[in-house]
Amino acid sequence: MNYLGHFSFDELGTEGEPRHGYFTCAVAAEGPEEALNQFREHIIKVKEKGEMFAEVLAVYVEDIMEILEFPKTPIITRFQSSEGEFPESVSFSLPDGDPEAITAYAWAGDKSGDGADDEEEGYVETDPFIDFQS
Numbered sequence: 337m338n339y340l341g342h343f344s345f346d347e348l349g350t351e352g353e354p355r356h357g358y359f360t361c362a363v364a365a366e367g368p369e370e371a372l373n374q375f376r377e378h379i380i381k382v383k384e385k386g387e388m389f390a391e392v393l394a395v396y397v398e399d400i401m402e403i404l405e406f407p408k409t410p411i412i413t414r415f416q417s418s419e420g421e422f423p424e425s426v427s428f429s430l431p432d433g434d435p436e437a438i439t440a441y442a443w444a445g446d447k448s449g450d451g452a453d454d455e456e457e458g459y460v461e462t463d464p465f466i467d468f469q470s
Contacts, residue, residue, distance in 0.1 A: 337366070337367065337371075337402055337404070338362070338363075338364050338403040339362065339364075339365055340360055340361070340362050340400070340401045341362075341371065341375045341397065341400045341401075342359075342399050343358065343395050343396060343398055344358050344395075345357050345358070345359070345389075345392050345393075345394060345395045345396065347391045347393055348393065349391070357425070358416070361378065363375065368400055368402060372397070372400060375397075375400075379395055401413060
């Protein structure tokens with residue numbers, strides 16, 4: 337069976353300020369308990385590498401979804417709404433590996449209009465995919 341795990345986490349920023357974030361993990365497993373155990377082991381291994389989760393203090397399970405088969409029409413699998421404007425943040429697809437069975441396609445929109453590398457510019461807001469205000 338295929339499982340998606342949605343997680344949230346607490347971490348410390350570069351100045352010791354509190355931060356939080358979210359990530360999704362996927363695995364094929366015999367059942368939800370096995371999936372949960374595999375997620376736990378993988379998260380611990382990623383933390384031990386000292387890179388992506390270096391400053392993560394705690395991880396919380398939001399939910400685990402069992403996927404019998406992918407639907408023929410789109411379905412939203414996660415929705416979260418927060419108070420306030422969208423904060424500056426970073427986001428990565430497949431940050432701890434490059435599996436052969438998964439290809440990530442990024443939607444970048446027109447971030448800066450000049451083709452400059454985002455890492456050199458820092459945080460750059462992207463254009464909306466869909467703008468319901470227009």
